[in-house]
Amino acid sequence: MRMSRSPLLPLLAAVFGLAAPAAAQEKPVLTVYTYDSFAAEWGPGPKIEAAFEETCACDLNFVGLADGVAILNRLRLEGATSPADLALGMTTDMVPEMKASGLFAPSGVDVSKTVVPGNFRDDTFVPFDYSYLAVMVDTQSGAAVPTSFDDLVNGDPSQKIAIQDPRSSTPGLGLMLWMKAVYGDEAAAKWKQLSNRILTVTPGWSESYNLFTKGEVPLVLSYTTSEAYHVIEEGTDRYKAAAFAEGQYVQVEVAGRLTGSKNPELAARFLAFILTPEFQNVIPTTNWAYPVIADAAPLPEAFAALPKVEKPLAIDPETVAANREAWTAEWLAAIGR
Amino acid sequence: MAGGDRALSPAGTVRRGAAGGAEARDRHVRLGLGLAASLLLAGLLGGAFLVLLLTSDAVPDPLAVLADPYLRAVTGFTLLQAGLSALLSVAGGVPLGLALHRTRFAGRALVLRLLLLPQVLPVLVGALGIVAVWGFNGLVSDALAALGLARINVYGLAGILLAHAFFNLPLVARMVVGALDGVPAERWKLAGQLGLGRLATFRIVEAPALRAVLPGAFGLVFMLCATSFTLVLVLGGGPAASTLQVAIYKALSLDFAAGNAVALCLVQVSLTALVLLALSRLPGREAGGFTLGAAPRRYDRPSRLASAADTAVLFLGLLFVGAPFAAILLGGLGSDLGPLLANPAVHRATLTSLVVGLCAASLAVLLSLALLAAGRERPGSAFEIGPSLVLVVPPVVVGAGWFLVLRQVTDVYAAAPYVVVATNAAMSVPFVTRIVGPALAAAHAGQDRLARSLGLFGLARWRLVDWPAARRPLTLAFAFAFALSLGDLGAIALFGSPDFQTLPFLLYQRLGSYRSTDGEGLALLLGVVCLALMLLAERGAAPSVRRPLA
CATH class of the missing domain: 3.40.190.10 (Periplasmic binding protein-like II)
Structure with missing residues (x-):
């Protein structure tokens, strides 16, 4: 019984230290919750990350969760303490529920030029593929x-x-x-x-x-x-x-920024980036879905x-x-x- | 069990010394420690629900709960699969145990050790091995397809039963061997002298020994399977084959339905409490747990046919238990191990797992020692029964309760490491007390009078009397608790996040991920760490655990 519990505490603290996201970095970190195949190395995540980081002077960080609905579940659980700035990969089916949750802030992005079945238009959520x-x-x-x-x-x-x-x-x-x-x-x-x-x-x-x-x-x-x-x-x-x-x-997939985001402007910039060819042209052959802008690159032959x-x-x-x-x-x- | 120190105990020279004051203080300290440990355990296991019941409106109406068809279906399936799993494990474990006891061969100790492995193999890793052997593209299916037969569908009840049998059949076999080893040598001798045949030996010598151990074995396996989480989560195949544990996890992680989760937790706890109560009334010694089964001599001479049958049973049994291990090994070696071992996420998860495991095992040992110390002062009290009660509240239930409470006051994911360590520690306590308890009790029985006559109390007594006796079993218990925590998915399932991942959590995520064979490699890594740990500890502990010939 001579063992004391105190040596355990530094160990636990070490785990915490490891667990805590690296805080003292110069670049702001933009955290995006998405589904795991989007964030995977063969998915669109790494390419989009590289393209956006060229312009934003920030560190874009995709966090892959089980799937689209799980993103909303997770955000609800975390509430105001969520480390996420953006969520990407929910569908238009969930939009009224997401808006009622109060977790999302208006996008500030003009979505009037997007081309999706059913002509989805919303001031909070930006469609990124369908x-x-x-x-x-x-x-x-x-x-x-x-x-x-x-x-x-x-x-x-x-x-x-x-x-x-x-x-x-x-x-x-x-x-x-x-x-x-x-x-x-x-x-x-x-x-x-x-x-x-x-x-x-x-x-x-x-x-x-x-x-x-x-x-x-x-x-x-x-x-x-x-x-x-x-x-x-x-x-x-x-x-x-x-x-x-x-x-x-x-299935029209959407992204939105969170009211709790610590980088609201950067988050809005990312939402605007979604509707540029740099983002959209990555989608067909990485996320295997259709782009939502009219001036996207032509689709590969196999799509026909x-x-x-x-x-x-x-x-x-x-x-x-x-x-x-x-x-x-x-x-x-x-x-x- | 107390090593060679027993010669030190000169019975009859004991006098009541003037150490009465120290003795009383010693007793108070023991009881105090036990009380503190009990409160800590009780608080951890039940505290969350107490808070929930007192503060929230998540408390379900009991009548509505009982009327819910989904909940009734889940409860029914939980009982059904547990009953069938226990039947299957006993039906396979008894012939294997009998054959193992009847047959003498060179690698017998090794085989007994192999049968110990499934108990320390992380469940998730085992599930992967089961799929590799029994899955749609597994070895068995390939063989069936080659014969023009249908492939096996391992998802659902069939897979759950197979996996439960893989984990528990060896346990039953070991309990059977343990029970047969406990049969007095004279009986074997007599049976040999009387030239009893196989059937007569079974009826007169073996069956009575089995009768004493089987109800307990059945009950234990039933209990383990009724609280099974990981296997059902991975092999269940969705809502059609869901146990209460899995339903609790899904209600929280998917639906975020607090009321449903609490209702399911209450049903689970009542159910396990009833099973444990029934179990405590059954006869059955706790044999075969960690002994290596010293072999009493048998004098029966089996016919050629009988020994061929024994060999066949042994072969099939070992194939059933060994094949998934081989599959894990081959699958792991066939995966891309290099990049996996260089992956920072894997490094972090490994480090997190090791730290969580070390903390959980240390805490479990401390709690257990405190309970054992107090239990010595009050035999038969709550201090002795308490550890078994831990089994009533499975890790997923503990996690669910704290998840619901913590999210009201803080960021759940920030508190995750503490909850996971505490839950893992609590779930090891019943095993630690069972491994260490007998050694301490033996030291107490053998040297209590001497120690008291010498005025040994407190730390001095611990150092000179208890520690030498408990050191080896403590090592084993520590390793077991460590391995249990290393392989656990139940506690981390709800609390894991991209910032806090253990190896099993990472493995569970990678298993599903598309275009990745990381699962096999990670499974091999995790399996090797756990097995190496146990084998090392068992080797260190062997001399004191191996029972001398009766």
């Missing part, structure tokens, strides 16, 4: 490519799909809304049916896409543009995006072969905000047992 949700199929697995939602729901239950949790992930939330847009009140019953085909529900897009590319699962919820990634980066047409007769759900989306589907964000909790509970009850 894409269409799609089920990706590994054609070497022997799984049939579904041509409609009914096809997917009624398909061979031994051919599994990996999806994402709508409580943490934007494509997961998108799928929930997509089902609602297609099936309305029947959505819960269809989820129950689909649950026979669900291999796993992951917190973010990366985990499920990882399972898909590793061959653990033949179908995954992703985007039509994922097909272009495999063609351009891997030179293979093994993976196909399934075009659904009912139409594809649109992607499924044409004739019927972009979306649910009015106000309706989403009013029903998200109830719909999530309905989803949970339908796919849990």
